[in-house]
Amino acid sequence: MSSPAEEVKKTRKRGFQYSIRHVNRIINQEKKKYKKQLKVRQESWLKNQRNLPSTSQAISTPPDPLLLLTSSSLSSSVPRAPDFNTANDNQHTEISDKLVEAIIKKPVDAVDCRVPQNTYTKLLHILKQDLDLPISIDARTVLKTKEVVPYEARHMFPGYYYHFGLKQSIISVLDRFNFTPLGELQIEINVDGLPLAKSSGSQFWPILCNIENLNNDFVFPVGVYHGFSKPVDPNEFLKYVADDFFQISSQGFKYKNKDIQVRITKVLCDAPAKAFILNIKSHNAYFGCTKCSTEGSFVNNRMTYEGFKAKVV
Numbered sequence: 001m002s003s004p005a006e007e008v009k010k011t012r013k014r015g016f017q018y019s020i021r022h023v024n025r026i027i028n029q030e031k032k033k034y035k036k037q038l039k040v041r042q043e044s045w046l047k048n049q050r051n052l053p054s055t056s057q058a059i060s061t062p063p064d065p066l067l068l069l070t071s072s073s074l075s076s077s078v079p080r081a082p083d084f085n086t087a088n089d090n091q092h093t094e095i096s097d098k099l100v101e102a103i104i105k106k107p108v109d110a111v112d113c114r115v116p117q118n119t120y121t122k123l124l125h126i127l128k129q130d131l132d133l134p135i136s137i138d139a140r141t142v143l144k145t146k147e148v149v150p151y152e153a154r155h156m157f158p159g160y161y162y163h164f165g166l167k168q169s170i171i172s173v174l175d176r177f178n179f180t181p182l183g184e185l186q187i188e189i190n191v192d193g194l195p196l197a198k199s200s201g202s203q204f205w206p207i208l209c210n211i212e213n214l215n216n217d218f219v220f221p222v223g224v225y226h227g228f229s230k231p232v233d234p235n236e237f238l239k240y241v242a243d244d245f246f247q248i249s250s251q252g253f254k255y256k257n258k259d260i261q262v263r264i265t266k267v268l269c270d271a272p273a274k275a276f277i278l279n280i281k282s283h284n285a286y287f288g289c290t291k292c293s294t295e296g297s298f299v300n301n302r303m304t305y306e307g308f309k310a311k312v313v
Contacts, residue, residue: 117143156236159227166244167253169209169220170262174255179214184261186212189241190219190268191277193230201228207241212265234277 120139128137136142153160170185187209194204205225210218222241231237248262271283274290281288284303286296292310296303 117145154240156225156227157232158229159225159231161223161225161231161237161240163223163240164221166209166222166241166262167248169222170211171253171255173211173214173218173220177214177216177218180256180258181213181260184263186263186265188212188266188268189222189264192270192273203227203230205230205237207238230276234279238277 117139120142121137124135124137124139124142128135139145153162155161170187174180188211190208190210191205192208194206196202196204203226205227206221207223208219209222210220222244225231225237245262245264252259252261254260267277269277275282275288278290280290283289286303287293288296288303289305289310290313292312294305294307294310296305298304
């Protein structure tokens with residue numbers, strides 16, 4: 001009686017032999033399948049030769065199926081996927097035209113699908129090198145990306161101020177919404193402080209605008225100040241916006257061959273920002289009220305304003 005180890009060896013040997021027989025069976029089946037395919041191709045070839053006119057060449061002896069079973073013959077006889085390099089010129093031209101139309105004439109699809117520009121550029125490189133298409137290899141050229149001109153940073157103590165321009169910002173918003181105003185544009189302005197970090201005094205003081213005629217809440221920046229404390233001089237902070245407004249309010253500007261007038265209807269601020277741009281005391285000062293001359297009194301760690309018949313300033 002054989003030991004368990006010998007039984008395991010015999011089982012492994014039988015399994016290996018079974019695997020070899022199984023592989024040979026598959027190879028024989030594939031050979032039979034190829035023989036049938038070649039026979040069908042041979043009969044089709046003979047049929048086409050018989051249908052040729054009499055002026056054509058004499059029917060030659062068809063190739064031997066056994067010879068066609070070699071690796072080189074099989075690789076040449078088995079149908080392959082179409083290759084652009086071996087396709088006819090008409091098909092290549094048609095495919096190239098469709099690709100060019102999809103890439104050049106409809107680049108908005110790449111924007112709608114949010115395809116990154118570096119991915120789009122790599123695709124253009126592949127199509128240019130492999131298919132030799134007459135296209136640009138840079139996504140910025142295909143998408144007609146405008147060159148970004150860096151804005152000039154103005155030193156405004158104790159930080160820096162970036163001015164985008166009131167007129168340019170208004171025109172870009174009108175183009176964005178395809179809006180043509182019939183009369184004057186009514187502008188709302190907002191000024192407020194925005195802390196950027198908890199560990200430092202880094203902060204933004206943006207000057208934001210909204211076109212009231214658009215009937216939406218779209219807000220666009222006109223100027224942005226950055227520093228580690230708010231601007232010292234509010235007149236310097238508002239100087240560039242005021243200059244732009246005085247220029248376009250007195251002269252106006254043309255948009256789509258129409259004269260456009262601009263009017264500021266509101267200046268929206270919270271109490272600290274209001275005190276800053278008006279250059280007055282804060283709302284919790286002794287004379288913090290902007291409407292009357294009442295003097296406040298400090299009671300229980302709070303500023304209080306007594307009386308209801310204060311003199312209006």
